Amino acid sequence: MTRQLATTRHVRRVFHVALLAGAMLASGCFHAGTSVKQSMTSGAPIAVPAAAAARQPGPTDLAGIHHAGVEKAANQHFDLHKPEVESSVTVFQTSLRGFFDQALDRSSRYVSTMTDILVREGLPAELAYLPLIESGYRPEAVSPAGAAGPWQFIPETGRRYGLRIDSLVDERRDPIKSTHAAVQYLKDLHDMFGDWELSLAAYNSGEYRVARILAQTDAGDYWDMRSRGYLPTETSQYVPRFLAAVRIASAPESYGFDAPAYQPLHFELVNVDRQVSLHTAGRLCGVSASELADLNPELRRGITPSGYALRVPTGAAEPLRVALASYVEPVRVAARTPRNGRRDGQVARSSRASARVVSRATRPTRGGQQCPTALTKAKPSQKSRKTEAVRDRKPVPLVSRKERGADGSKRREAELEKNLGRRRSGLGARSLRASG
Numbered sequence: 028m029t030r031q032l033a034t035t036r037h038v039r040r041v042f043h044v045a046l047l048a049g050a051m052l053a054s055g056c057f058h059a060g061t062s063v064k065q066s067m068t069s070g071a072p073i074a075v076p077a078a079a080a081a082r083q084p085g086p087t088d089l090a091g092i093h094h095a096g097v098e099k100a101a102n103q104h105f106d107l108h109k110p111e112v113e114s115s116v117t118v119f120q121t122s123l124r125g126f127f128d129q130a131l132d133r134s135s136r137y138v139s140t141m142t143d144i145l146v147r148e149g150l151p152a153e154l155a156y157l158p159l160i161e162s163g164y165r166p167e168a169v170s171p172a173g174a175a176g177p178w179q180f181i182p183e184t185g186r187r188y189g190l191r192i193d194s195l196v197d198e199r200r201d202p203i204k205s206t207h208a209a210v211q212y213l214k215d216l217h218d219m220f221g222d223w224e225l226s227l228a229a230y231n232s233g234e235y236r237v238a239r240i241l242a243q244t245d246a247g248d249y250w251d252m253r254s255r256g257y258l259p260t261e262t263s264q265y266v267p268r269f270l271a272a273v274r275i276a277s278a279p280e281s282y283g284f285d286a287p288a289y290q291p292l293h294f295e296l297v298n299v300d301r302q303v304s305l306h307t308a309g310r311l312c313g314v315s316a317s318e319l320a321d322l323n324p325e326l327r328r329g330i331t332p333s334g335y336a337l338r339v340p341t342g343a344a345e346p347l348r349v350a351l352a353s354y355v356e357p358v359r360v361a362a363r364t365p366r367n368g369r370r371d372g373q374v375a376r377s378s379r380a381s382a383r384v385v386s387r388a389t390r391p392t393r394g395g396q397q398c399p400t401a402l403t404k405a406k407p408s409q410k411s412r413k414t415e416a417v418r419d420r421k422p423v424p425l426v427s428r429k430e431r432g433a434d435g436s437k438r439r440e441a442e443l444e445k446n447l448g449r450r451r452s453g454l455g456a457r458s459l460r461a462s463g
Contacts, residue, residue, distance in 0.1 A: 104151040104223050107274040111250070115264070115271035120282060128284060130163035131276060135287035137164050137177065137202045138276075144203070148210045151223065153273045157209075157230075160268050166200040166324035175199045178209040188212060191325075195332045201325040203292075224249035224266050232262040294322050295344035296336045299351065303337075305329045311350035312343040 119127045134156070141155040158177040162168035169175045173182060176199035182192050188208035190198040198204045216226035219234060220241075228249050229237040237252075246252045253263050275282045299308070305326065309316040320329060322338040331337055339347055 105153060105270055105273065107270050107277075109250075109267075109270070111253070111267045112270045112274065115267040116274060116282065118268070119271055119275060126163060127159075127272075127275070130159045131279060131284060132287050133164040134159060134276070135289045136292060139289055139291040140203060141206045144206045144210060148214070150210060150213060154213065156273045156276050157227075157269060159272045159276070160265070164202075166202060176205045177202050178205045180205060180208065184212070195328060195330060196325050196335075197327050198325050201323075204325070222248060227266050227269060228252070228258065228262050231265040232259055292322075293341050294338040295341055297339055297344050297347050297351075299331045299333075299335050299337050301331075301333055301356075303331050303351070305331075307354075308337065308339075308347060311354060312339060312347035314340055314343050 137158070138155050141158070142152050145154050146152050158164050158179075161179045162177050164177055166177055168177070168179070170179060174180060175197060176185075178199070180188075180190065180199045182199075185192055185199045185205075185208065188211055190204060190208050192199065213226060213230070216229050216234060217223060220226050220229060220237065225237055225248065236258075240246055240252055240257045244252075244255070244257060246255060246257060249258075249266055252258050253266075275284060279286050305316040305319045305323070306329070308314075308331070309319050316329070318340060319337070320326070322340070323331075337347075
């Protein structure tokens with residue numbers, strides 16, 4: 028009776044997962060790539076987070092919840108003391124100690140903010156340590172498959188969740204905006220599988236793979252799939268390493284690591300209505316460009332697009348607003364183009380002269396005439412002399428084959444007669460000598 032009840036529950040669960048997978052597949056949001064890293068993320072499109080859009084520019088303090096809160100909530104959703112987790116703890120303490128130490132230090136800037144967003148959306152607070160094993164909390168991290176940012180979104184998934192990705196901005200690198208997108212994606216996974224460990228496995232290897240394993244086998248949970256070898260090697264290590272990261276980060280000193288000094292993000296927002304470089308913005312408000320780049324890692328070229336909400340350190344927003352109100356972009360001088368439509372560099376390459384000489388040669392004087400320079404007096408190169416000789420050579424008249432044959436026969440007859448004449452004259456001279 029117990030076995031029959033378990034089988035019935037398994038069938039119902041597989042049927043539920045199949046329905047959700049079919050709905051996602053029909054909506055075009057189901058990523059079924061073969062690569063583990065490429066299929067790391069996917070999901071349905073959502074709107075840009077309204078909470079971030081409705082926030083008025085001003086001092087922003089996202090101190091969030093201290094790591095002690097994470098430690099308190101850790102046991103509510105995950106078992107951090109499973110035997111499989113012990114080996115991952117040892118790996119972080121030995122071979123990956125350098126990576127974990129640096130990632131833990133970088134987490135001091137982002138964990139509080141991410142924890143605040145996760146808890147506010149009703150998700151487990153310990154998921155704030157998922158970027159530790161994904162990217163080491165490096166906003167600039169990019170995988171070989173093109174996944175970028177702290178949460179390692181591929182471009183397709185980032186766009187589905189409302190993240191802007193173009194030549195100027197890549198919001199996958201933004202620790203706040205990408206966290207909002209990750210929250211929605213993790214919610215979708217949990218609604219699909221009803222289990223956080225299966226959801227994390229799907230986050231890493233793709234939900235299609237996990238749904239297929241549930242549909243085709245009798246595996247009931249992540250640990251069952253792992254023990255039977257149904258999961259890729261990376262996914263088999265993914266959940267244990269995440270749990271080990273949460274366990275160490277909750278009490279780093281107990282595992283031989285230094286506790287990071289938490290420094291939550293503090294900034295103000297300034298709406299910029301034009302393209303402005305970070306160097307210019309920093310000069311106008313008295314902040315270094317590198318500091319602005321740290322607060323705005325999504326700017327790929329260090330230039331704000333029009334209508335961009337720029338983050339600046341607390342106290343620098345008002346000076347920047349005042350400076351931008353009267354700031355005039357310097358006029359950029361375009362490269363001179365001679366009358367023939369070619370620029371100085373093109374003329375220099377064709378004439379084998381330097382661009383500086385060409386620039387002087389094409390620069391007009393006060394009277395409107397061109398300056399005589401070394402370019403006009405320079406001797407032509409050997410290649411140019413050969414070109415001129417070929418160009419000045421007189422053309423050869425075209426002669427048909429018949430005419431060439433007739434002319435050839437006439438020349439041969441003339442040569443034959445000439446040779447016969449020489450022989451006759453030689454015979455006559457010998458006869459005269461003999462008679463004499």
